[in-house]
Amino acid sequence: MIFKSNKGSAAGTVVLFAAVLVFVIFPIVSVVIEKNIMLAKGQIIKDAIDITNIASYTALSSSISEGTIGVDNAKLYSVYTSMLAKNLNLNDDLTPKQNSVAEGPVTIDSLIVYLSGFPLVCPDGNTLVRPSVHAVITVPVKPSLYRQVILSLLGKQYIYLKIHVDSDLPLNN
């Protein structure tokens, strides 16, 4: 009787361990890895937006006679879109090319150039003290591992990474 009880206990432990492995350890490891992949992707996108923000100073127009600096909005959007497409490996309409970190069409939610009136606060709460570009870009990315399965079950395809970057403009070279 005691021998039988011991055997049952060993089998129960195996089942318990397998259950812990599948339902606790694997999901936790998967979530941690997934989170880090998302952070890495977010950092790559943030760098690309920062480079693009800084490059958009070429859309500034200066009037030496009046001593003022202004923004050519049409040029700003054109320069910004073209640089963003190059740095995130996108087509001209901001849809992704092969090997792009983006998995769907990228959208520019907000693009504002601040040239005066400092200090001021951008719409997302950062305090700006120098001429700066404020940009908010939404980039759809696909998760991997368990999260992809959960998203599919919810009928969704992407996770939308909303990246906010404020960059100082290099006005005084």
Place this chain on the structure above:
Amino acid sequence: MPAKIALTGFVIVTLFFITVAVINYFILLSAAHDFNTECRLVLLSMEKNGGITNQMKTELSNKLYNKGFISVTVNGTSSASFGEQLTLSVVGIYKYKKTISFLQSADYYQTMTYNKTSVSRKVIN
């Protein structure tokens, strides 16, 4: 009793195996982060200096070799005046160990690329 010892051993080995696999994964993520950071620093220098020099290429390659990359190719715009676009393109191959089965790992090679475009800030009078 022998069954319990064997089971405990199996549990310990399995957990060790999972831990090693996860650590291997994070080493690769860390290498990718280092790769992007080093390349970004060079691109910032390029913006200021108006291009990449051979010395900057060598320094970048050496830094990446020291971080475990076995092959590095650096290409970039060598001269751009104020307002002109400059591009930095880096391809690196990183060698790492990946757990392929129980208690077995093999060498794997991950190709990483950095391809970014910025605008020169160097004023050439």
